Structures are given as C-alpha cells and as structure tokens.
Amino acid sequence: TAAGNRTVHRPANLAARAAMVLRDNDTGTLVTASPRLYPHMWSWDAAFISMGLAHLDVSRAVQELRTLFSAQWHDGMIPHIVFTGDDDYFPGPDRWGTDDAPQRPHNARTSGICQPPVHAIALRRIIDTARRTSEADAGIAEDFAREAWPALRRWHGWIARHRMSEACGLVTIVHGWESGMDNSPRWDAPYLAVQPDADLPPYVRLDTLKVDDPRQRPSDDEYDRYLWLIEQLRRAGYYPDKVVETSAFLVGDVFVTAVFALASETLADIGAELDAPASEIAELRSWAGRARDAARRSCHPETGMARDYDVHTGTWLDTESLAAFSPLLCGGLPTETEQRLFDTLDGPGWSGHPGLLAAVPPSVSPHSGDFDPRLYWRGPQWPVVIWLFGWAFEQRGWQRHASEFRAQGVHLASDGSFGEYYEPFTGEPLGSPNQSWTAAVVLDWLC
Numbered sequence: 001t002a003a004g005n006r007t008v009h010r011p012a013n014l015a016a017r018a019a020m021v022l023r024d025n026d027t028g029t030l031v032t033a034s035p036r037l038y039p040h041m042w043s044w045d046a047a048f049i050s051m052g053l054a055h056l057d058v059s060r061a062v063q064e065l066r067t068l069f070s071a072q073w074h075d076g077m078i079p080h081i082v083f084t085g086d087d088d089y090f091p092g093p094d095r096w097g098t099d100d101a102p103q104r105p106h107n108a109r110t111s112g113i114c115q116p117p118v119h120a121i122a123l124r125r126i127i128d129t130a131r132r133t134s135e136a137d138a139g140i141a142e143d144f145a146r147e148a149w150p151a152l153r154r155w156h157g158w159i160a161r162h163r164m165s166e167a168c169g170l171v172t173i174v175h176g177w178e179s180g181m182d183n184s185p186r187w188d189a190p191y192l193a194v195q196p197d198a199d200l201p202p203y204v205r206l207d208t209l210k211v212d213d214p215r216q217r218p219s220d221d222e223y224d225r226y227l228w229l230i231e232q233l234r235r236a237g238y239y240p241d242k243v244v245e246t247s248a249f250l251v252g253d254v255f256v257t258a259v260f261a262l263a264s265e266t267l268a269d270i271g272a273e274l275d276a277p278a279s280e281i282a283e284l285r286s287w288a289g290r291a292r293d294a295a296r297r298s299c300h301p302e303t304g305m306a307r308d309y310d311v312h313t314g315t316w317l318d319t320e321s322l323a324a325f326s327p328l329l330c331g332g333l334p335t336e337t338e339q340r341l342f343d344t345l346d347g348p349g350w351s352g353h354p355g356l357l358a359a360v361p362p363s364v365s366p367h368s369g370d371f372d373p374r375l376y377w378r379g380p381q382w383p384v385v386i387w388l389f390g391w392a393f394e395q396r397g398w399q400r401h402a403s404e405f406r407a408q409g410v411h412l413a414s415d416g417s418f419g420e421y422y423e424p425f426t427g428e429p430l431g432s433p434n435q436s437w438t439a440a441v442v443l444d445w446l447c
C-alpha cells in the first residue's frame with residue numbers, strides 16, 4: 001500500500017524486512033552499524049542490535065554483547081567503536097592511535113572514547129524476550145547475564161570513578177561523540193572552545209561520500225573540532241583522569257547521566273535475580289541515586305527542562321533538544337515537575353506539533369531556532385531514541401505513553417527503508433539506509 005509517495009509495509013512484512021537487514025549486516029560475530037556508512041561495531045548500536053537479534057536467535061543476540069565486551073579496556077571502559085578489518089571509515093584505528101595505550105584490549109582495535117551506557121538495558125530486554133520464548137532460551141540469556149555481570153559492573157564502575165563530575169554531579173563527556181548525539185545544538189557552545197591549531201594532521205572525510213546529500217552530515221568545521229579533540233586524547237595517552245584534565249571539551253551530559261541511572265538500576269535488578277553479592281548491588285543503586293539526583297538538579301527552575309553543564313565555563317546549557325526530557329528516563333523528579341515535562345513533550349513544540357508525520361519527538365524542537373529537519377542530530381526523528389524513552393515509560397508504569405511511542409515509531413519506520421533518521425514532516429528516511437539499530441528497534445516494537 002502507499003500513502004502519498006510513501007510506501008507503507010504491513011507489520012509482518014516490516015518485521016521480515018527488519019530481520020533481513022540484521023542478517024545482511026551480520027559479519028558472523030558482529031552486526032555492523034550500517035552497511036556502507038558505518039562498517040564497524042558501535043557500542044550503543046550493538047546494545048540495541050542485540051535486543052533486536054533476541055527476537056531471531058537468543059544465542060546470536062548474546063554473542064553480539066560478548067563481542068563488544070571482549071573489546072572492553074583493561075580499566076573498564078567499553079570503547080565506542082570496535083573496528084572490523086574494513087578500513088573504509090574515518091577516523092579509523094590508526095588515526096585514533098589507541099594501539100599505544102596500555103589500557104587497550106589486546107584482541108581488538110578500538111576507538112578511545114565511550115558512548116551512552118545502554119548495555120544493561122539491552123541485557124534486560126534480551127532476558128525478558130528469551131523468557132517469553134522458551135525455557136531453553138531463558139537459560140541461555142540467564143547464563144550470559146552471569147557471564148557478563150563482571151564486565152558490566154566494571155563498565156559502570158569506570159563511569160562512576162572517572163566521569164561523575166564534582167562540579168555538577170552529571171556524567172561528563174570529553175567529546176560530542178560520547179553523547180551519541182554528535183552535532184546536537186547542545187554542544188554548540190562548548191565546541192566554540194575547541195580551537196584546532198596548525199598541529200591538526202590533515203585528513204580526508206569519508207562519511208560525506210556515503211550519504212545522498214552531505215548536508216545531512218556535520219560540517220567540515222565541526223569535523224576539524226572532532227579531530228582536534230582526538231588529537232588531545234591521544235596526547236593524554238587515553239589515561240582517563242588525564243583526559244578529563246586536558247580536554248578542551250568537558251561537559252556534564254544530562255542524557256548520558258539519566259541513561260546511567262536507569263541502566264545502573266536495571267543492572268542492580270538483574271544482579272538481584274542472579275543472587276549477586278548484596279554489596280555489589282547496593283553500589284550500583286547508589287550510583288543510580290547519585291545520577292538521578294544530578295539529573296533532577298539540572299532542571300531549569302521554571303520550565304523543568306533538564307540541562308547539560310559546561311564544566312569549563314561553569315554554565316548551564318539551555319537547549320531545546322530531546323535530552324531536556326532525560327529525567328523522564330530515570331525518575332527522581334517531584335510529580336508536578338514530571339507532569340509539566342510530560343505536558344511539554346505532548347505539546348505543539350514536540351510530539352504534538354501538528355505538522356509531524358508521526359507523533360514522536362524530533363531530536364530538536366521545531367520551535368527552536370536551532371531546528372533543521374534534515375540535519376542529523378539537529379532536528380530529525382531518531383527511532384532508537386524513541387525506543388529508549390518508550391521502554392523507560394513502560395518500566396515506570398506509563399503504559400499509554402509507551403504504547404503511543406511504539407505505534408507512532410512503527411508508523412514512522414513503516415516505509416521499510418530503516419533510515420538512520422527521518423525528516424519529521426514528510427517521514428523521508430535520511431542518512432544511511434538499512435541502519436541496523438533502526439531495524440532492531442522496529443523488530444522489537446513489532447514482536
């Protein structure tokens with residue numbers, strides 16, 4: 001069937017196509033983030049991909065996380081990219097220069113930063129899916145949860161130790177890429193302080209060659225800053241404390257903080273089911289509590305919208321991005337503030353904007369001066385972020401919002417192209433087609 005120019009697939013057909021994307025992008029031990037643009041494993045993509053895979057084959061799903069965790073750094077960090085042999089991506093491992101870092105894993109080449117810690121959430125989802133499927137699948141998932149527990153604890157411990165900022169309590173990031181929302185207007189002000197000098201080694205971008213329209217990607221000026229930060233990280237030898245001391249970009253990220261709170265609580269629940277030591281569970285819950293408090297304290301006193309914090313300038317960053325709703329992921333707000341946030345989210349500046357094809361929030365409010373409906377993290381809708389909010393709503397007992405996000409998310413993706421992101425008014429898929437995490441969350445919505 002077709003709605004206007006847009007093809008619309010029925011659910012069964014859409015699920016079959018999503019499964020095909022995951023199979024096509026599978027190299028055997030990892031599913032690449034997308035076929036051409038991202039031919040490697042990304043940390044938070046892998047988490048979402050694994051829970052999509054759980055609907056096809058639970059053993060394959062746990063293998064995905066196993067591959068990622070086997071590239072964990074000795075200090076506990078889960079790196080943001082695990083490189084495959086393919087060198088068709090920039091910056092690749094040579095540019096990162098992580099081979100010289102003593103903390104790096106010896107069996108894999110990786111980048112030297114991290115991404116939002118959604119992995120415990122994926123594990124939870126895999127266990128729940130497997131338990132619904134069969135006893136045998138439940139056994140596979142639970143055995144893996146026991147196997148993965150130490151790695152996940154060390155990962156959360158790394159964040160708690162090195163990234164919970166004394167200045168604002170939020171989890172800090174040292175590169176916009178660590179937020180997962182690379183060129184979001186959230187980072188415009190902090191990036192002004194990142195001034196590449198003549199020492200920036202020359203480079204050639206590859207990403208802009210792999211999308212239909214390079215204007216859907218960050219600018220060259222932004223890439224200079226991204227690469228300059230890598231130069232600084234490299235010079236700091238990727239030692240976590242030195243990195244935090246020397247990076248020109250140091251920002252408390254309220255979205256990562258809320259994800260960390262939610263994932264730490266989720267991991268603690270998994271630990272309780274596995275009879276993990278009480279002290280380890282309590283430690284996770286205390287990290288969750290600290291992160292939740294910090295997310296709450298970030299909220300603007302009048303609007304209730306959550307904010308990031310620029311540690312170098314000591315300023316709160318007010319940006320009309322989806323991250324402003326982060327406390328809804330982890331809780332901790334007074335009921336009134338929470339209600340106000342929901343009203344804003346449902347209102348005309350967000351999901352309730354009358355022009356949207358699907359009633360789910362865009363990455364930036366269409367009412368914001370920063371909004372660009374076609375530009376990456378500056379306006380398009382991202383199914384994967386919608387999934388995360390929807391899942392959290394379900395956990396928190398907000399079933400109506402959860403099922404609304406699911407139905408509208410499916411509607412957005414029903415053209416079957418599994419775009420990386422979508423133009424919110426027309427539903428045109430943008431960025432990479434056949435993006436694995438889009439296929440994975442659509443599969444999860446449909447199963």
Ligand code: 2M8
Pocket residue numbers: 033038042043044045080177179180181182207
């Ligand atoms: C995008 O980021 C990478 C850099 O990490 C890139 O632009 O090359 C982001 O959307 C990020 O959140 C995502 O994990 C990655 C792979 O899908 O692509």
